[in-house]
Structure formats: structure tokens, C-alpha cells
Amino acid sequence: xxxxxxxxxxxxxxxxxxxxxxxxxxxxxxxxxxxxxxxxxxxxxxxxxxxxxxxxxxxxxxxxxxxxxxxxxxxxxxxxxxxxxxxxxxxxxxxxxxxxxxxxxxxxxxxxxxxxxxxxxxxxxxxxxxxxxxxxxxxxxxxxxxxxxxxxxxxxxxxxxxxxxxxxxxxxxxxxxxxxxxxxxxxxxxxxxxxxxxxxxxxxxxxxxxxxxxxxxxxxxxxxxxxxxxxxxxxx
Ligand code: ZN
Numbered sequence: 001x002x003x004x005x006x007x008x009x010x011x012x013x014x015x016x017x018x019x020x021x022x023x024x025x026x027x028x029x030x031x032x033x034x035x036x037x038x039x040x041x042x043x044x045x046x047x048x049x050x051x052x053x054x055x056x057x058x059x060x061x062x063x064x065x066x067x068x069x070x071x072x073x074x075x076x077x078x079x080x081x082x083x084x085x086x087x088x089x090x091x092x093x094x095x096x097x098x099x100x101x102x103x104x105x106x107x108x109x110x111x112x113x114x115x116x117x118x119x120x121x122x123x124x125x126x127x128x129x130x131x132x133x134x135x136x137x138x139x140x141x142x143x144x145x146x147x148x149x150x151x152x153x154x155x156x157x158x159x160x161x162x163x164x165x166x167x168x169x170x171x172x173x174x175x176x177x178x179x180x181x182x183x184x185x186x187x188x189x190x191x192x193x194x195x196x197x198x199x200x201x202x203x204x205x206x207x208x209x210x211x212x213x214x215x216x217x218x219x220x221x222x223x224x225x226x227x228x229x230x231x232x233x234x235x236x
Contacts, residue, residue: 001041002219005062006031007054009069009076010046012197019197027068027195027202034208040215047072052080059083064093064218066211067100068195074104081105088187089226093218095211098195101156106191109184110158116176117153120196123171125149127178127194134165136179136190136213144206150196152176158191166210168193179210181217185226188218 008028012019023030028044036042043062045053047069059065065084069076081104088094088109096106101114127144129137144166153174159182166179178193192210194201201207 002039002215003061003063004035004040004042004066004215005054005058005064006035006042006044006066007052007068008044008046009072010048011071016197022198022200023202027197030202031066031068031211034202035212035215037212040212047075052076054080054084056083059087059092062087062092063220064095064215066095066097066215067103067105068097069103070099070197073102076104078104081108085109086226088189089185091186091220091223093187093215093220094189095214095218096189096191098150098193101158101191101193106189109182109189112159113157115157116155117174119151119153119172119174121151121172122148122199123151125151125168125170125178125194127166127168129165130167131163131165134163134181135217136165136181136210138213139209140206144194144204144210146194146199146201146204146207148199149194149201150199152178152193161191166192186222186224187220190214190218 006028010026013023013026032042084105085108125146151170161180163181168176168178180191182189
């Protein structure tokens with residue numbers, strides 16, 4: 001089984017009736033319901049949990065961490081963000097969703113501002129597959145159509161991705177690198193743009209299929225403790 005931990009800050013769903021109507025149990029539980037199958041098991045944690053639920057032990061027992069946050073990025077303690085970064089360096093997989101582009105751990109892993117342009121007009125989005133052979137795009141057709149999404153546009157201030165699996169195009173012209181793969185030391189990272197809280201994006205079958213594929217792709221094949229060993233004597 002692949003052990004997934006979903007972190008959701010879980011604020012909008014408690015404070016905004018529109019969001020509560022779509023995700024009554026929180027985005028994390030909607031994702032858990034969509035992702036769990038005979039190969040994936042999911043635990044959920046939220047901002048209000050002690051240490052955000054992301055203790056060293058929790059991360060050691062996580063194969064892939066999924067992250068949704070938006071209005072309270074600054075409430076995640078720096079030490080938790082650094083712990084997540086280190087876990088990725090050791091080999092843990094990570095999937096950052098939507099506004100998670102501004103989360104502390106994503107920015108730490110990218111090393112850039114991760115800024116972008118945005119509008120909230122309820123445009124439709126076509127999430128185009130750019131690499132049909134990529135493991136994360138398997139089972140998806142030419143594109144995923146989302147009736148409404150928040151518009152994210154370029155420039156997206158990230159380092160050049162190792163692979164760009166999706167590019168989103170929006171009703172009023174913007175384009176955005178919607179599915180990006182990175183490797184940092186031993187860990188794999190996938191950023192996926194869809195998932196604004198006022199739209200039912202995480203009930204879309206193709207979105208869930210994409211996220212399941214991403215979990216499999218990011219599942220570690222190698223994991224180690226980060227160190228810088230002194231090797232002592234020469235071989236000969
Ligand atoms: Zn949003």
C-alpha cells in the first residue's frame with residue numbers, strides 16, 4: 001500500500017458557506033474518498049492539529065504528502081515546513097495542489113517566489129495533456145475540461161520543471177503550466193493547478209485519476225537519511 005498523508009489547512013470550509021456546501025467534510029476528506037483504493041491508503045491532517053499533524057514520525061510513515069493550503073500559509077510553523085522539505089530530500093513524494101504554490105514547503109523546495117497571475121471569474125479551463133506517455137497522464141484523454149476554475153496565468157515564477165505534463169488554457173486567454181514535475185535530491189514533486197475551493201474540482205473523475213497517477217509516480221523507490229558521511233580510510 002502507498003501511504004498518503006493529505007494536509008489541508010481546513011479554513012475556507014469552516015468559514016465560507018459556499019465552500020462548506022461543496023466540501024462539507026473538508027477538501028481533505030473529499031480527496032481521501034476519491035483517492036483511496038486497493039493500492040492507496042490515506043491519512044488526513046489539518047492546520048489545527050498539533051505541529052499540523054506533520055511530526056517527524058508522521059512524515060517517516062508517509063510515502064506521499066499531498067498539500068492544500070491558501071489563506072493561512074503563514075500559520076504553518078517554519079520548523080514544520082523545513083521538516084517537510086527535508087523529508088522530500090530524503091525521498092518522500094509530494095503533491096502540491098492549486099494555491100499550495102504559495103505554501104512554505106513548496107517555496108522552500110522551489111527556491112523562488114512561486115508567484116503567478118490570477119483572476120476569479122469562473123472561466124472554464126481546458127487542462128491539456130502535453131506528454132501523453134507520462135505516467136501521470138495515463139487514462140486521461142487530450143484534455144480535462146473543468147466547467148469553472150480560478151484562472152491562473154503565466155508567468156509562474158518556478159524553476160523550469162523537469163517535465164511539464166499539463167498546460168491549462170482558460171476561457172479568456174490565459175495559459176498556465178498546470179502540471180509540473182520536479183525532483184529534489186531523492187524526492188519527487190508534482191504541482192497540479194486545479195482545485196479552487198468554490199468549485200467542485202476534486203469530484204472530477206479525471207482530476208482524481210491524475211492525482212492517483214501522481215501518487216504512484218511520486219511514491220519513493222529510495223529513501224535515506226540525509227547526511228554527509230566522512231568515509232574514513234581510502235579503499236586502498
Ligand atoms: Zn484558489
